[in-house]
Amino acid sequence: MSSKINRRDWLRYNSLAAIGLGISFKSMGNEEGIPRSFGAPEGLINLGSNENPYGISPKAKEAILGMLSEAHRYQFNVPSLQSFSAEIAKYCNVKSDQVLITAGSGDSLNLLARHFNKGNLVTATPIFATLPNTAKKVGTKVIEIPLTPEKTHDLPAMLRAITSDTQMVYLCNPANPSSTIIPTNVLKNFCVEASKKAVVVIDEAYIDFLEAPDSESMISLIDKNPNIIVVRTFSKIHAMAGLRVGFVVGHSTLIDGLDKNYFSSTQMTVSNLTMAAALASLKDEAHRASCKQKNEAARNYTFSALKGMNINCIPSHTNFLFFPLGKYPGDFAQDMFKKNTIVRSNNYPDGKWARVSVGTMDEMKKFIELMKLDWKG
Template identity: 55%
Template sequence: MMPFANRYSFNVDGLKDCQATIARYYGVEKENILLTAGSSIVLDFCARFFYKTGGNIVAADPTFFVLPATAKKLGLIVNAVPIDSNRKIDLSAMLSTINNDTQLVYLVNPNNPTGTLLKPDAMKSFCAEASKKSAVLIDEAYLDFLDAPDNESMIPLAAGNPNILVTRTFSKIHGMAGMRMGFVISHPDRIKQLEQALFNESQVAISNLTLAAALASLQDEEHRAYCKQKNATSRDYAFKSLKEMKFDPIPSVTNFILFPIGNDYEGNFADFMLTKNIYLRSATYFGQKCCRVSVGTLDEMQQFIKVMKETWKA
């Protein structure tokens, strides 16, 4: 399909029903979904949307930074709930942290940067309980890397409850991070509020090219399965190699791996690795200096392990 760059998407036949097509794919109505230019904008925006003087949000620590960072900037208290000893989000601690001033609970599943998963049944009970007290935003950016039954989405719950919202992105399994495509799903009343506040009822923030690519990618189940398998192969190789080197990587279901590098490491590990042409992140989580490496091609992961071996030998 031609992207028709000279026209707005609502004037292009193939794109007119994009929202409805994506909604149908996820088993909801078009009134349940708001397409957005990536999903970070929804995270940033939800911190603003649910802002209330004296309010707080509840989020795991560590988790994806965007929503808590915006909340903090606005003056909301961020009640950060430490992950448990298995490096998983502690759902009962999250629940008991919600209080009368909680405006929003942010839960990333699978979590970033830990790469850990909470099972669907636990998630469903959590959503049911937490949404009685506060709005709950479930960020499912990495859920596409899982297989059934672990990849069960909270979308059906969100579609019928204004207090539950689910965000998804085309940046991960679809490989479209630079094209900027995501969406949020909730009850139609919530979606209408978000739409009026976020886009003023306009949907032109996403380019025709991006919409066309998203539709094509959504239909290409085979390619996504291929990418998932390639990702798992590279991830398993890196995980096993790090273990052999006596690191203690957290078992990951995503396209990244987090592992402590030891608090004795001096300097900025990410800066050092950049001098070796390897781009990754390093930060201190749960009191330990950690490295978070994205899963690339097998060649790239072999290169990463080679540099790790040279570095830790030296």
Template identity: 30%
Template structure:
């Protein structure tokens, strides 16, 4: 008996592998979550919205777009929200690339990139990072062909941590044809302290072929509510807004608005994470580990074939190994961070 057969592109897509489960939330340093409770007022706002769960959410995401437009100095029709920035990523790639097209991306980078490309039937063109874990933008520019429809730039890069500088991004963008969409993924932008870091928003304002991705999952601590957004030109956003109706819940929309109203508290928490990130990185370097300069809420250990062994040494703390490449350690509660530092004190 015959059975339905999925498209070859779908059948070839490997499953996304989330961070390893931990014995407790405090010991989970594998998923780049914040170690803090919800920001003041956010939990109360979200809880109140649960009282109308019998109603559909605002499909137009009107109130959040109005607040974000003011926050970012853009127009509401330049915004497209989704269930995390990864949802907006998937919709963006699907809107602009398909079978026969190519998408250029840095690698190693965010695990979802190859998956988002594969489901469209487009071809991923991965470009290796430089030895210092930064984007090789010259090589990425050289990889663009007449088949290229989208280029992905991740800054800070997940899982390695370095940023793309403003000068490097500007030089790169001058080499990208205007019909090719450049997606600048800034999921960790709030943690950046590099004085010369690129601004995706500045690039987007200067060029119609730039789309910026941002999220409430990281600095705002709303990972469980799944809400992120893209910012771009009206024409690009119109295509990206083609989505499943009512996808973003009212709880997530309301929590995001409330979180934007707690900027000072959010920045204070981010500052604490940044200080802890720098402390952990310095301690690991002192122990003999190679640690690229991270501008995100994690550090990267490029240990190659020893990745699984290094991750095992950190137990009971759960970190994120990438087999054959390295280990990413989220910056969490200082006590959990100390356990990792102690476990790795002897060096490789």
């Protein structure tokens, strides 16, 4: 799509795409449901996909430019990329046969849903929908346990829901769309208990936004426990959503099984340029720290400004905010869209809720200005 496309054409194009896919624009948390042609024409504030607005690391940019001269080669013929999995494994403190690289973590989640396709899946609702949606498509029964009133995973209820038919349990920490976390020890205990009966997948897409001790990954459990799997992505703190790389960390036997079910050489699914960028990005701690700090400042500003309007966001540990829309009449996301701003909103059994990604401070100031103009909650 041309970058010069005007807003009217863009809206028409995207609503046609949405109709074509039989989906509704407001399907929050359902990344499967987002028209893939979404772009961001000038002036549009995109607070809909939890992207990192600060862009990729300058070192990653340099690495991409450097790798252009090898773009005609397959990955396995580029010496500097042969150790890609090993480098990711080193970063995670595991062995290379405990890592499977995929084209974004959505690809990992789809693979897991297709691989563990018997019996039922126990998960939360609402939750990032890629894995549950794919599970439903392949015929797996999905048991969805509502979040608690505080919008955290209801772990005791999830444990109770596991039966001898349960093949997989899926949760997100931090959670999407609710932005909450599970305390490390509570999550560890849950993983150990649940994994006695089923495979437990912990999606840690937003873990890099956390501070210790909450930032401890469940990767430490996988060595001893072949039923625990962690999924990670470069799309969030690394700002590489468009470059597509994510990975699964698990016991070597499990990774081997998944690998056989995936395109034979996992390194073939991710481009040379992306791999070079990922390796460089891992080494740029300063860029990650700066993104995290700017995200926190913009998040705190937005949280307080909304609070000043009597909108009580769930305390967020991520790069997005989740808040109840109260008595808001109509469709909040559609209304904001008319004002050039993409956010998500949805109806749940306990009312209407919005999910708003944390953009730059300037973007959040504009968002708050719009909110103040005619908030109807």
